[in-house]
Amino acid sequence: MQIIQGAQPLTGNSASVIQNLVSFTPGRVNLIGEHTDYNGGMVMPAALHLGLRSELKVLAGTSNEICVVSRSVNQTLKLDSADIAPLAARILSTGIERSERVEISETETQSHSWTAYVIGCFAIFEAALKSRQIGRIPWHQNSLSFVLESNLPQGAGLSSSASLCVSLLSQLNVLSGAILDAAAIARLAMYVEHRFAGTKCGLMDQLAVLCSRAGFYTRIDFLEFPQSQDFHISYARAHESLQYYALVIFKTGVTHSLAESAYNERRMSCESALRALNKKLSLSCSSLGELARLPRFQSVESESQFLNLLEQLLETEKESKILARRACHAMRENSRVLEAARALGNGDLQALSTAMRGSHSSLDSLYEVTCPELNIACTAVERTVHEMCSRKSNPPVLPLIGPRMTGGGFGGSTVQLLHASLCDGLLERFASTDNPYTSETGILPQLIVTKPSAGFSLGFECLN
Numbered sequence: 461m462q463i464i465q466g467a468q469p470l471t472g473n474s475a476s477v478i479q480n481l482v483s484f485t486p487g488r489v490n491l492i493g494e495h496t497d498y499n500g501g502m503v504m505p506a507a508l509h510l511g512l513r514s515e516l517k518v519l520a521g522t523s524n525e526i527c528v529v530s531r532s533v534n535q536t537l538k539l540d541s542a543d544i545a546p547l548a549a550r551i552l553s554t555g556i557e558r559s560e561r562v563e564i565s566e567t568e569t570q571s572h573s574w575t576a577y578v579i580g581c582f583a584i585f586e587a588a589l590k591s592r593q594i595g596r597i598p599w600h601q602n603s604l605s606f607v608l609e610s611n612l613p614q615g616a617g618l619s620s621s622a623s624l625c626v627s628l629l630s631q632l633n634v635l636s637g638a639i640l641d642a643a644a645i646a647r648l649a650m651y652v653e654h655r656f657a658g659t660k661c662g663l664m665d666q667l668a669v670l671c672s673r674a675g676f677y678t679r680i681d682f683l684e685f686p687q688s689q690d691f692h693i694s695y696a697r698a699h700e701s702l703q704y705y706a707l708v709i710f711k712t713g714v715t716h717s718l719a720e721s722a723y724n725e726r727r728m729s730c731e732s733a734l735r736a737l738n739k740k741l742s743l744s745c746s747s748l749g750e751l752a753r754l755p756r757f758q759s760v761e762s763e764s765q766f767l768n769l770l771e772q773l774l775e776t777e778k779e780s781k782i783l784a785r786r787a788c789h790a791m792r793e794n795s796r797v798l799e800a801a802r803a804l805g806n807g808d809l810q811a812l813s814t815a816m817r818g819s820h821s822s823l824d825s826l827y828e829v830t831c832p833e834l835n836i837a838c839t840a841v842e843r844t845v846h847e848m849c850s851r852k853s854n855p856p857v858l859p860l861i862g863p864r865m866t867g868g869g870f871g872g873s874t875v876q877l878l879h880a881s882l883c884d885g886l887l888e889r890f891a892s893t894d895n896p897y898t899s900e901t902g903i904l905p906q907l908i909v910t911k912p913s914a915g916f917s918l919g920f921e922c923l924n
Contacts, residue, residue, distance in 0.1 A: 461543040463575055464536040470519055470527040470605035478602065479518035481634060483918040485627040486511035487618035488668035489709055489875050489910070490866045491804075492819050493797040495827055497662030497682045499730050499790040500747025502797040504679050504696065504804075505664060506707070506912035507672035512610040512623045516631050518602050525603035528578050528628075532610045537575050539582065541599060547583035548590065551655065556587050557647075557689075559654045577621055580656030581628040584648050589638060598635035606631075613906060615715030617867020621657065622665035625649035630670075630916055642670045647689060660724045661868070663691065672915040679801060686747040698912075699807030705861060705877040706909050708886070710841060712833040713903035716871035723868055726786060726827060729779075733770075733787035736777045752791035763822070766792055789826040793819060812877075813861040820864035820874075829869030833901050837874045838863045840897035841886070845878070848885050856881065883909055 486507040493503030519525075526539040547562060554560055564579055586597055598604065606628070612620040626649050633640050640648075646666035653659045664680060672678045676695040684690040734748050745751045752758070760766045770784040777783055796815040803812035820838060824830040841863055849855035856879040863876035878886060887907050889895050898904050 461579070462538045464538065466534060466536060467529045467531055467607070468527070468536040469529045469607055470517070470525060470603055476519045477517050478520045479516075479635070481514075481516040481518075481631050481918060483514045483516075483627055483631055483916065484511055485514070485623040485630070485669055485916045486672070486913055487612040487620060487623055488665060488672065489618060489707065489873075490664065490668075491677055491875060492800045492816055492864070493664075493793060494819060494823055494866070494869070495726060495829065496749065496790060496793050496797070497664040497680070497685065498660070498727055499662075500683050500686050500749025501752070501790060501794045502679070502681050502749070503664045504677050504797055504801060505668040505672070506677045507669060507915050508612075508618065508709075508908075508910050509913045510611050510618070510908070510910070511669070512608060512612065512620070512627050514609075514627045514631060515607045516635075517605045518598075518635065519605060520602055524599060526582065526599050526606075527604070528606040528608065530574055530608045530610075532608070532614075533574060535575075537578055539579065541597070544579070544582045544586055544599075547579070548586035551583060551587040552590060556584065556591060556651055559660060561658050562655045564656070574624060576656045577624050577652055578628065580652035581625055581632070581649075584652050584655070585629055585632050585636075588640070588644075588648055589636060592638065594636065594638050596636055596638075598632055604635075613711055613908075615871065616709075616711045616906075617716060617865075617869070617872025618709070619665040619669060619867070621653065622649060623669050625652045626666055626669050626916055630918060634918065642667075643691075646670055658724070660727050663689070667691070667693065668915070670916050672913065674912065674914040676912055677801075677804065679797075683747070683749055683753075696801055696804055698804050701807035701809065702804070702877065704856075704880055705809075706880050706883050707911055708876050708878045708883070709866070709908040709910065710837050710863070710874040710876070710890075711906040711908065712831075712837050712871060712873060712897075713901075713905055714831060714833045714871035716868060722829075723870070726829065729783055729786040730790050732777070733774065733783040736774055736783065737770075737787070740773050748787055748790045749794060752794050757791060763788065763792055763818075767826070785826040785828070789822045793822060796822075809858045809861055813858065816862040816864045816876075820862075823865055823869060827869075830865055831869070831871055833871065833903065834865045834869070834874060836900050837897055837905065838865075840895065840900070841874070841876060843896055844886060844889055845882060848882055848889075 800815040861877035
């Protein structure tokens with residue numbers, strides 16, 4: 461196992477290249493439904509037009525060599541089967557779906573870098589094949605040379621790690637002939653996050669970059685996920701009134717690292733709250749999402765009443781108020797996703813904006829995964845849009861829908877829908893240092909205008 465500065469793909473003459481696969485795996489933005497996938501709730505993401513391009517050459521003549529080049533960071537990772545087999549065996553011995561961290565001594569100082577994800581993909585995939593008694597390990601017959609190039613900003617909460625894992629696992633799936641379905645690939649990508657990056661994420665990001673459709677938001681219900689890892693996907697097309705709005709991402713410039721943040725702590729708090737609520741109410745619900753759908757919780761109208769109810773039910777627990785706040789967000793967020801989905805479909809732009817803003821407020825005050833810069837970004841966009849509209853003779857009735865933070869939080873990005881007539885002006889304003897966000901933070905942000913795009917795609921060419 462070796463990490464080299466610079467791009468050094470495996471070379472061979474044209475006759476040695478027997479297969480060539482080129483894939484594109486997008487990033488994703490989540491319109492609404494944050495930290496609900498692992499809590500048995502609902503989400504509504506969309507794939508981006510930005511993502512990861514991966515070209516894989518299969519070289520005959522030599523075996524057991526793997527070369528992965530990342531042009532984005534200008535590094536090359538070189539592996540062979542002897543590097544991967546012990547990790548795969550360790551994973552198999554504990555069970556692929558377990559969440560115990562697998563340490564890689566050679567990359568311990570950069571365990572959250574792209575190399576840890578790559579190594580994890582190969583180890584998890586070999587373990588998956590062996591667990592299914594599939595003996596054809598792609599790199600045992602030939603050498604593999606990957607060249608990766610991404611235009612996804614790192615640490616922006618747009619799922620660059622999910623794109624990387626889905627890309628590699630999907631290409632290996634084709635080579636092996638295993639023909640694992642999208643759900644299986646998504647789960648393996650999630651296990652890479654759990655076991656090699658230490659992030660106990662849910663399954664939203666992986667499914668979004670795999671299964672999204674152009675022009676649609678991807679509605680995923682994870683009610684059954686905590687027990688069986690099952691889910692239900694449907695697709696929501698926006699009402700024609702939204703054709704005048706662009707999906708705008710505001711990258712704050714604050715890089716998040718979910719494993720180093722309190723992400724896993726939030727998940728543990730939700731699990732503790734679930735156990736306590738089940739005990740208190742003599743129930744056996746598998747998730748907070750399932751609890752939220754019970755009549756006794758659905759009948760509670762306001763968020764303050766909901767929080768008070770949870771505080772009463774959890775009052776004998778250690779850190780009861782914290783558990784109540786975490787559970788309140790995870791349970792109430794589902795109703796906002798439902799409201800947003802309805803509003804998206806029937807063109808109720810104000811209701812969609814209210815749901816998005818409510819989500820951000822809950823993530824800020826209850827789940828506590830925002831940061832000052834995310835809040836400043838929301839305010840800065842609102843203030844700038846208001847100023848732009850004040851100078852227009854005929855401004856849009858509702859120029860801005862949202863904004864809210866998107867992704868795991870602790871930095872990253874905000875998402876909003878902006879009237880198309882204002883996009884150029886907003887981008888121009890924030891491209892200059894003379895803007896309200898930079899004035900408060902000293903950071904020049906990056907704005908991305910996008911639209912719901914297609915998920916993973918792959919082209920396959922047999923050259924010999």
